[in-house]
Amino acid sequence: MQHTQPLVIPQKEKPAHGDANIALARKYACRGPRYTSYPTAPHFSESFPRERYLDWQAETDAGTRPLSLYIHVPFCNDICYYCACNKVVTRRRGVASDYLDRLELEIAMQSKIVGDRRPITQMHWGGGTPTYLDSGEMTRLMHALSRHFALQSTAEREYAIEIDPRTVDVSTIALLKGLGFNRLSLGIQDFDPRVQRAINRIQTPESVATLVDAAREHGFRSLSFDLIYGLPFQTVDSMEESLEDVLRLRPDRIASYNYAHLPERFSSQRAIDRLALPSPEDKLRLAELIASTLESAGYLHIGMDHFVLPHDELAQAQSRGRLQRNFQGYSLRLAEDTLGLGVSAISQIGNFYLQNAPQLDSYYGLVDQGELPLRRGYEMNAEDRLRRHVIMSLICDLHLNKADTGTRFGVDFDRHFADALDALTPLAGDGLVTLGDTELRVEPAGRPFLRNICMPFDGYLAADVASGGRFSATV
Ligand code: SF4
Structure with missing residues (x-):
């Protein structure tokens, strides 16, 4: 495939977990998007058709179609x-109070445009740190949301x-339950004290266990941990110990993210000693170790970086x-x-992606003038929608029905995607994906290579790479 950057593989020091996978990873290692959207966020532009979006909203009666909210703190x-x-x-x-003043104004404006009768079936508070807000501030924010949107209390x-x-602390857990949250996501990253010092994030397994116990006592349906591999001083031995701590707490979901060291883009990463980072091969071993340990402990590997217990709704979904995926x-x-x-914050509504102003002063300035704080956006065309469907089906469902896709989007799938199917032939030869007459199917061995399998369907990738687009390593 194009864009391939060979990894430098040093001599092995320890027995590898899954040598076959490591050989495949070496073969297919490259850089590419994570496909949390398609087209990806760098394609959002300040010259997007804002008026067309607003006109479309004015003409569209969303009625009681469900809506998901994302709130950025x-x-x-x-x-x-x-x-x-x-x-x-x-x-x-x-600072939080000043922010909430503006957020309340934005909530009121947006609910009028997007529709205030739509049942809010999903809500996610992310950041930053949503729990930076104190109890009164979190309560104030939830009440503002409930005044302008149809929040739900159903199990679904x-x-x-x-x-x-x-x-x-445990009192916050009780408050969150009272405010209506039913899922908690805890940022763990790694329990090893040396790793924690190197990333400036110190938290003990004991303190996390106290919160987990409180969450279970309050009946939270789903508890999720975020882990990161590829951090400074992580080794197979240290990760084994961290995973033992994690498994003692047995969260329902575990997201395991690949650390992308891009200090030229993210200035805080300059405080990380490059020489303390695991080598590319060690990183692959860490990924292998996480997957094999969690699968042995009964977790199902869904998508590319998520592991869930079989009872969890994501497994059935x-x-x-x-x-x-978003x-x-x-x-x-x-x-x-x-x-x-x-x-x-980024919205995806109809055929539009919209992103709010990224800096506080510009966000405040727009809201204070009574304007929507939109800064960038993108309107998907028919080709985008087709490619988005293909990529999201592969990355979420792990298969794609070619005939249904062709009928739905009015194309002859094999002809339309002849180049992409050619690019996937070597991956099919290695057993990562099956290119059938009626469907494409990601094989179990192809799970770590989901991004590689999606990339040939990305209509912008070649141009992105040619123009110097910076992506993280795919595996
Ligand atoms: S990783 Fe740390 S610095 Fe970054 S948003 Fe979370 S708490 Fe803040």
Whole structure:
């Protein structure tokens, strides 16, 4: 395939977990998008057709079609060196209150445009650190949302909040339950003290266990941990110990992310000693170790970086074709549209992607003038929608019905995607994907290569790479 950057593989020092996979990873290692959207966010533009979006909204009666909300809280108390999020590190008093003043104004404006009767089947508070807000501020924000949107109390809803365990105690867990959240996502990353010091994020397994116990006592349906591999000083031995701590707590979902070291883009990453990072081959071993340990412990590997216990709804959602991938990772597909609220938040509504102003001052300036704080956007065309369907089907459902896709989008699939199917032939030869007459199917061995399998269907990738687009390693 194009864009391939060979990995430098040093002499092995330890027995490898899955040598066959490591050989395949070496063969297919390259850089590419994570496909949390298609087209990817760099294609969003400041010259997007804002008026056309607003006209379309005015002409469209969304009625009671379900809606998903994403709320961005940008503040953090301290910097984690690996961080690539849009955040503001501050302990200045009053910043959250100032932010909520503007967020409330935006919530009121957006509900009039997007529709205030639409059942909110999904909600996700992300950041930054949503739990930077104190109890009163979180309550204020939820009440503002409930005044302007049709929040739900049914079991069939997914209301999630990202938690930095260092910022909450058991009383916060009770509050979150009372506010209507039913899913908690805890940022763990790694339990090894040396790794934690190197990334400036210290939290003990004991403190996390206390929160997990409280979450279970309060009946949270789903508890998720985020882990990161590829951090400084991580080794197979240290990861084995961290995974033991994780498995003792047995979260329902585990997201395991590949750390992308891009210090030229994210200044806090310059505090990470490049020489302490695991080599590419060691990183692959860490990924292998995480997958094999979690699968042996009874977790199912869904999508490309998520592991779930069989009772979890995400496991069933995949088999029923109700899994979706968006900027928050994988989730149930309970709504077609997502409205992003807050600085830098991204919406996907109809054929439009929309992103709010990424800096606080510009976000505040627009909202204070009574304007929607939109800064960038993109309107998908028919070809985008077709390619988006193909990529999201492969990355979520792990298969694609070619005939159905051709009928739905009015194309002869094999002819339309002849180049992509040619590019996938070597991956099919290695047993990663099956190119059948009626369907494409990702094989179990192809799971770590999902991004590679999607990339040939990306109509913009060649141009992105030619213009110097910077992506993370695919495996
Ligand atoms: S990783 Fe999370 S808590 Fe740490 S700086 Fe980034 S957004 Fe803040």
